[in-house]
Amino acid sequence: MTDKEIKSKRREFLKNIGRLVGYGTLGGVFAGFARSLWPNILYEPPKRVRLIDPKNLAEGMNYFPEHRLFVFKKGNEVWAISAICQHLGCTVNFVPFGQKVKKKILGKIIEEEWEFHCPCHGSKYTQDGDIYAGPAPRGLPHYPLEIDPATGFLVVDMSREVKKDWRLKV
């Protein structure tokens, strides 16, 4: 390459660096602006809430009305099911059988001790929250539980769902 060509290639390279830096800076500023539109704090009731001291949990069914949430305890396992009917949002009724009952639901035989029935339009859910009758399009969501390391309280996180066999060991 001639001297002139080398010089011109170098100039072209520097120009490109300069362009990259320039556009990069502008892009960075606009990225910052876009980031500002993702809220960091919300003025809403939180989705992660403290429920109860686990030693005050009753065996079987516990209901928390202000969160519309069932928390079940069997032995050393606990899990949480929403009480909000997935059809139009009514609060479902807890229907205990008092004993283990075998039922044929959707072609399968299952054993259960309770169900959830919605008083508004007749949706029916199995013990695990699966929908088997009525207009609701899906089953009741299960939410994860944890023990709050700060206070030792049971905490539910209603911002995400877990599978129906999810359990917390206490």
Add this chain to the structure above:
Amino acid sequence: MKEKLYQVWRALIWTFDPADRGEAGKAITRNFWLHWFPPRMTKRSLSWGYSLWLGTISAVLFFILTITGIILMFLYVPSVERAYQSIKDLEYAVSFGWFLRNMHRWAAHMMVASVFLHMVRVFYTGAYKNGISHMAKRQINWVVGMILLGVTLLLSFSGYLLPWDQLAIWAVTVGTQIARSVPILGDDIYYVLAGGTRLDQNALIRFYTLHVIFLPALLLVLFSYHMWRIRKDEGLASVEQEKIARKSGKPVQPEMVFSTPWAVRRIILVSLGTFVWVLFLTVFLESPLEEPASLEWTPNPAKAPWYFLWLQELVAITTIRIGGFTLNGGFIGGVLIPAILGGAATIWAFIDKSPPEATGVWFHRSRLVQNLVFTFFALLIVGMIIFAMYFRGPYWGVYWPWAWPELPEII
């Protein structure tokens, strides 16, 4: 493949990087953004020393304000209950919220300053004159420019109220009370501006609407006309100098420069430079926020924003008690004197009798007197601003800037 990509790339950017003179000329009519410019401009009109590029700087600042303003519209709430909190959230809880607010505020202050300096430059270079051009009527642009200055001040003033803190509400109280002092119409002006008899939610939403849509739209329309008139007036006033030289027989051919890419590149330079300056202020200087607005107590002293401080100082010194009668300083200092000054400056473009040779050149001899008078008033205004900012302390008393008396706290 590479060849295809390169062709697409060229098709997109050829107007900004013309290969030859033919393309340079065609680009002006084929690119929406470039149609604003003539195919070529004189090198002198593009020089740093002539215009100082203050007009472009002002336009760039307006653009920065528009972009940051639009983002802020998603985050600020114009309600008397929520406004202050939304600003506090910007400062502490929104990612880059402090950045947005600082940039918006500093660009606003810079824009008021640069529009003012642009006016000063235009006056000193006699650029409102028409030289020997028969078709040019640059006085019109001077008037439009003065209106633009007013709109810029109103934009800044309406924006000042929005944080709804003590600084906002009392600064706007001072300003609207000055407006109220206009005889006969004063009370009605205040009533419509504030949407009531005092500054409350109605005032906030009116100022907000003025600030985010009405005044920016007005400014955009006037600015477009302002730019169009430059084309109609055959370019910046400096071109008159070349015309005069040629007419007198001098073998002068003005050095012409293709608008694309050279003028475009310089505009990019000025834009980037302005932006980097605003970025510097944004990163290193904070934006103040005082206590939440309360009409039950007034901060001591209560001051208008800096670009109106000269008005407040004028009002203070024209409020003179003669026996049992007090001169209405609000009207004299706040309305009459500024109206006279502004009006005189505006119509001067039509009255100026200096020769055509004084067009488009700095400090022409024939305009010495008017330049001195103008300088006197400009310095007076700037002086009053500085004085009111640093030497007026609590109770509007005069103190050395380092010796302001300490005001008590609560606990």
Add this chain to the structure above:
Amino acid sequence: MATPKKQPLPDVKDDPFPYDSWIIYGLAIIGAFLLGIAIYKELNPEYIKYQREFKSLIEKKFGKEVASKITFGVKQIWIPELGKVERCITCHMGYEWKGLDGEDVPKVFRTHPDLKGLIAKHPFKKFGCTTCHGGQGYATNLREAHVIHEGKKKVRWLEPLLSAEKAKEYGFKDWQKLPLMEINCNICHRYEDSVPGMPYINLAKKLVEEKACKTCHIINGEGGKIGPDLTYEGSKMPEMFDMRGPYYEIKDGKPVKSGRSIKEEIERRGLPLTIFSWHLLHFEEPRSITPTSTMPNFGFTDDENRALTMLVMSWKKVKLPAEYIPRIKRVKKVEAEKGAQDTIEVKESKPSDTTQMEGAQEEKGTPEVSEELVKRGESIFNQKCKACHLIDKKLVGPALKGLFSRRTEKWVFLMITKPDSMIKNDPEAKKLFEEYKVPMIIPGGITDEETKAVIEYLKRATK
């Protein structure tokens, strides 16, 4: 004239401004650098180092798994009922963690004291932090959250942090217990006579009762109009206190200009320049601030001055939702006295008010002068009269020494039970009013039976 030779058009590749590109690149680099600083500032706010330190503390104390649950970022307690946003917990992350009470834990991370007692009654979710401590809940950096003024650079926030350091500046001996916080307690607890945990305010309220401040001042909506209405004294702004005025000293019972302004006196004593200090000076000697004041010097101790100042500054104008108003325990004694005021039927008062006004001369007769009656009279006198009348000294009202050598018992009886009509109709009472300029007002009123007791006491005490 030769036409100038037409010059050829320049080549579009001849750069007329050769430096422009380099300047652009230079500016781009500066811009990138500044953006870098902005991003650094955004990613490293002041609170981040506290949060990181907290996380490693938890990891050391409780293990990695527990520590992994801690997230970074702005944290807040939002109390919509009070319109408060408390971001203190962004740095003070340990406030409700069990087991962080030790001295080895940095103060900022320690568990909040008395979680089971005071906090159980004032849960964080309902009260937040600044309700009790003051300070700025919105802020996420130390200086602005704690409202720390650095010389001329003030933090523009009205609620100060009621810290131990502040209490120390005012000379509280128990400053480490954060006594100033009682001011905020009393914003809600103001109608209660006595609340456990508020010793200074309780003392101040007792003094208000004893010294009968309502005689001259409207407090909580009732009282006299001689002095200013104090119902919202705590909401007054510094602008309403002119500290430039002269400070007076009392020499030979008369106020004399000391040559110092109130501000200078406050500074001379090493007190902060605040409304609080103004009140301290005023309670100590009202005439040192207002030389024509009729408010007596009650001779309060420094502690009493501080207590009273705290009480007065706790009387703020606030909107309290119903669930925040504490249950007020009723005190039986007050009810009985109020009952005496409210009843329309006249219990034991004499039916001959008008005959007395017409100047009937006969003495009232001689009721049994039991020691009990005199003692009762003394206690009533101390409660209701002593604020303005001393035996030996002229105060708000005339000294009472030798009272019954000047006035008849009947006259004294009328003066006590019907001061307003006496001032209007009785020439002697009118003269006194012209001299003292202050009408006689008895806080809580006085029954005829109590008046008799007072007169019996006075008969002895004023000899």
